Amino acid sequence: xxxxxxxxxxxxxxxxxxxxxxMLSSMSKPPEQLPNMFEIPGFDLIxxxxxxxxxxxxxxxxxEINEKSITFFVQALRTVLFCGIIGGLNxxxxxxxxxxxxxxxxxxxxxxxxxxxVFVYRFHQIHKFTENSK
Numbered sequence: 001x002x003x004x005x006x007x008x009x010x011x012x013x014x015x016x017x018x019x020x021x022x023m024l025s026s027m028s029k030p031p032e033q034l035p036n037m038f039e040i041p042g043f044d045l046i047x048x049x050x051x052x053x054x055x056x057x058x059x060x061x062x063x064e065i066n067e068k069s070i071t072f073f074v075q076a077l078r079t080v081l082f083c084g085i086i087g088g089l090n091x092x093x094x095x096x097x098x099x100x101x102x103x104x105x106x107x108x109x110x111x112x113x114x115x116x117x118v119f120v121y122r123f124h125q126i127h128k129f130t131e132n133s134k
């Protein structure tokens with residue numbers, strides 16, 4: 001998958017994923033043929049956590065090959081802010097979608113998913129560096 005190894009390719013993947021989250025949010029209700037998993041308490045929050053965790057991971061991978069001159073803290077801050085802004089815009093977008101509504105808890109979980117992935121990503125980087133220096 002050659003697109004993954006270029007700066008433009010990784011940025012394209014980030015934007016494609018972001019657009020897909022808006023497209024999925026635009027669906028007024030889930031298709032009927034899906035299993036009844038939407039009745040599980042908290043399933044929506046789990047999906048938000050995973051969705052924005054994936055977005056944060058894609059952004060961090062973009063920074064890995066593009067923004068080596070800025071510190072990890074700045075990369076992490078930009079990533080979490082981007083995820084928070086996109087998540088907030090997505091929640092407001094749902095106000096205009098029939099059958100959907102704005103949820104502050106969804107926005108909080110979006111940011112939490114991004115934060116957890118950024119910390120795990122950093123932990124993995126440090127662990128990988130420590131292993132390679134032995």
